[in-house]
Amino acid sequence: MASEVLGEDRSYWVYLPPSYDSDTTTPKSYPVMYLLDGDAHFHSASGVITHMSTGINGNNQIPELIVIAIPNTNRTRDLTPTHSSIGFDGEETEFFDESGGGDAFLQFIRDELFPNIDSTYRTTKHRTLVGHSFGGLLALHALLTVPDMFESYIAIDPSLWWEDRLLVRQAENIFANEHNRNASVYISLANNPDAETGERSAMELSGREFGKILASAVSPDIRFSLQYFETENHGSVPLVSLYYGLLSIFDGYEYSVADFIANPSIPDVIAHFDSISKRLGIDPRPPEGSINTLGYVLLYQIVDVDNAVEMFELNVLNYPDSWNVYDSLGEAYMVRGDKELAIENYERSVELNPDNENGVTQLEILNGEEEVPQQ
Numbered sequence: 001m002a003s004e005v006l007g008e009d010r011s012y013w014v015y016l017p018p019s020y021d022s023d024t025t026t027p028k029s030y031p032v033m034y035l036l037d038g039d040a041h042f043h044s045a046s047g048v049i050t051h052m053s054t055g056i057n058g059n060n061q062i063p064e065l066i067v068i069a070i071p072n073t074n075r076t077r078d079l080t081p082t083h084s085s086i087g088f089d090g091e092e093t094e095f096f097d098e099s100g101g102g103d104a105f106l107q108f109i110r111d112e113l114f115p116n117i118d119s120t121y122r123t124t125k126h127r128t129l130v131g132h133s134f135g136g137l138l139a140l141h142a143l144l145t146v147p148d149m150f151e152s153y154i155a156i157d158p159s160l161w162w163e164d165r166l167l168v169r170q171a172e173n174i175f176a177n178e179h180n181r182n183a184s185v186y187i188s189l190a191n192n193p194d195a196e197t198g199e200r201s202a203m204e205l206s207g208r209e210f211g212k213i214l215a216s217a218v219s220p221d222i223r224f225s226l227q228y229f230e231t232e233n234h235g236s237v238p239l240v241s242l243y244y245g246l247l248s249i250f251d252g253y254e255y256s257v258a259d260f261i262a263n264p265s266i267p268d269v270i271a272h273f274d275s276i277s278k279r280l281g282i283d284p285r286p287p288e289g290s291i292n293t294l295g296y297v298l299l300y301q302i303v304d305v306d307n308a309v310e311m312f313e314l315n316v317l318n319y320p321d322s323w324n325v326y327d328s329l330g331e332a333y334m335v336r337g338d339k340e341l342a343i344e345n346y347e348r349s350v351e352l353n354p355d356n357e358n359g360v361t362q363l364e365i366l367n368g369e370e371e372v373p374q375q
Helices: 038-053 075-079 102-120 134-145 162-177 202-215 237-249 257-262 266-280 288-302 305-318 323-336 339-352 357-366
Strands: 013-015 030-035 066-069 123-132 152-156 182-190 221-229
Touching (some): 030 038, 038 066, 038 123, 038 237, 066 102, 075 134, 102 123, 123 134, 134 152, 134 162, 134 182, 152 237, 182 202, 182 237, 202 221, 257 288, 323 339, 339 357
Parallel strands (some): 030 066, 030 123, 123 152, 182 221
């Protein structure tokens, strides 16, 4: 896309979750993760999110996300909040001559990229900004200066040493005095000892200081977590940080099947996802796939057919255009012996999806056109 703010063409890379174009579930909107240093981290990030959100090995730890990765053109310019010629070692360097374009880069994201993405894809209002090193520095700069842009931040080993810990000093004033801040923030730190002394580096110390400020913020709506990875260095820490960062940001999202088996309460399931929706600004309806899974747990594992029917009916109520929810409800009615209702729901499923071979087969069985298979 052409950026008037930056005066150059900028590319962006897009990951869409598998369900985005699914012919099984109802189309829905998704939270968006904006990924800095996108060319470096796009594939690992999309893989982590696929693993955590799409039911692989039963994992539904976080909601499915759209990822918008932004490759670099001039990394030092775009990811630094102020102009400074002082490097990590305290010495002047020509490498930072073009530093200080962070505010313009955030303006590009807010005023040009956001509208482009929101008009092209089905997005919710929940946005997460993820950055590593200078990217982490910019993510925390956004938290301080444009707090309404993002709901969540993952700052991976951020370069908070920048300009004599400028952001640390700014944060101390902001979070000690502003009562209406609302954000989820995760900061990770790697084991980067000083090369000469072996002591903790300025990057780690400034990160810990920033963390203490967030932990003592006067606003009750700041959710904060800091994690130190002793066995990771600055280069290796992004992958594991993204995993734990997403767990922190979306803490409480997953509804455990084991917990449900111990307490198979449908009202508790509804209340759980309603609470998560209010906190994260995501769809208040329990996810179609999650409810379908819990329905089958009730039907065949707990063997509570009546509650299984109720669970599947909840999915039909929430997702009336999904052929799969009628297929599942038809199966539950069939198990309960409600032949007419089973036929009615299988017919609706096949009407919505004529290629639903299971629905066609079950209708033939229910209508006596095919022998019922021996169990």
